[in-house]
Amino acid sequence: MLPVDGNPHKSSAFICHPDGAADFAISHDGRYVFTAGGKERTFMKWKVNLHALDAAAFLGGEDLIPFYNLLDGGREGKFFRELEDYFYYVQLCSQGIKTLETRQVSTHIPLEEIPSVMRAIGFYPSEEEIEEMINEVKFSQYADTGEEVTKINLEDFIKLYINHRPALGLSMKTIQRAFQILGYDNKEGDKVIDRGDFLSLLQCRGEQMTEDELAECLITLLGRRPRKEGSEVDTYPPTGAAALTEEEIPAEITAEIFVADILGLPIAEPEKKEQKEKEESLIYKGPES
Numbered sequence: 633m634l635p636v637d638g639n640p641h642k643s644s645a646f647i648c649h650p651d652g653a654a655d656f657a658i659s660h661d662g663r664y665v666f667t668a669g670g671k672e673r674t675f676m677k678w679k680v681n682l683h684a685l686d687a688a689a690f691l692g693g694e695d696l697i698p699f700y701n702l703l704d705g706g707r708e709g710k711f712f713r714e715l716e717d718y719f720y721y722v723q724l725c726s727q728g729i730k731t732l733e734t735r736q737v738s739t740h741i742p743l744e745e746i747p748s749v750m751r752a753i754g755f756y757p758s759e760e761e762i763e764e765m766i767n768e769v770k771f772s773q774y775a776d777t778g779e780e781v782t783k784i785n786l787e788d789f790i791k792l793y794i795n796h797r798p799a800l801g802l803s804m805k806t807i808q809r810a811f812q813i814l815g816y817d818n819k820e821g822d823k824v825i826d827r828g829d830f831l832s833l834l835q836c837r838g839e840q841m842t843e844d845e846l847a848e849c850l851i852t853l854l855g856r857r858p859r860k861e862g863s864e865v866d867t868y869p870p871t872g873a874a875a876l877t878e879e880e881i882p883a884e885i886t887a888e889i890f891v892a893d894i895l896g897l898p899i900a901e902p903e904k905k906e907q908k909e910k911e912e913s914l915i916y917k918g919p920e921s
Contacts, residue, residue: 633689638795639699641692644685648676696787702794711753715793718752719786740783743769749789755797759839765796804891804899811887824884853894854880 633642649669656667665678692698700707703715722745723738741749746769747762757765769792770780784792808823814833815825825833834841841849882889891897 641689739785808887
């Protein structure tokens with residue numbers, strides 16, 4: 633049902649061909665859909681029931697109810713309350729935390745603050761994903777009004793989060809696989825990445841980070857602020873990756889060290905050894921994970 637807004641009750645999905653549908657066509661009266669498979673050479677005729685979709689959308693709830701139900705704990709859960717707190721904290725920051733002026737109460741935040749709130753609730757989008765999210769909101773009304781949107785309210789932010797968050801979260805197995813590809817076996821037989829290679833990869837591969845950006849991120853994660861030479865006053869942001877000492881980043885980094893010591897995320901271990909291959913321990917999906 634258009635417009636597509638991410639409400640799961642407004643759409644239906646079916647697996648009609650194991651290798652995907654090579655083509656499809658709709659009958660002239662809209663009552664049937666015909667799909668043609670690929671290698672398996674099958675042809676299917678599907679009956680369309682629009683009333684069933686209307687009923688599903690109605691029973692799913694109106695306005696934001698379907699989206700609240702997709703959040704961990706729903707509208708009354710801890711996750712929503714924390715999201716609300718982060719959202720309004722960003723409002724305070726945009727006006728200035730130490731300002732003495734009368735607060736301008738608003739229900740919106742600037743678009744450039746979207747990444748901050750996303751990361752605060754446990755979703756860490758890449759720079760490309762951030763650009764896609766901001767552009768999605770910025771040009772959402774351009775066809776109708778000819779103007780760009782510059783801010784977003786909490787309701788639209790929830791829709792944006794639900795439509796862009798990872799479906800399965802981040803698993804330890806995924807990170808370990810990356811270390812197997814990028815790393816090497818040390819003397820103990822563990823897959824590790826050399827500290828120098830680790831810093832170089834972040835600056836030279838994929839969405840490249842500058843030295844200052846890398847240093848700022850790592851120092852923030854490690855909870856350290858460098859001091860000016862000969863001064864007791866903390867300075868921030870850092871001046872470069874050289875500000876990080878060998879004591880804070882080990883010479884050899886394992887997947888476990890990267891997750892627990894650098895990212896600061898909990899690693900859930902299975903209770904029994906025989907469950908290890910069956911369970912992929914999710915590192916972080918939200919505040920309650």
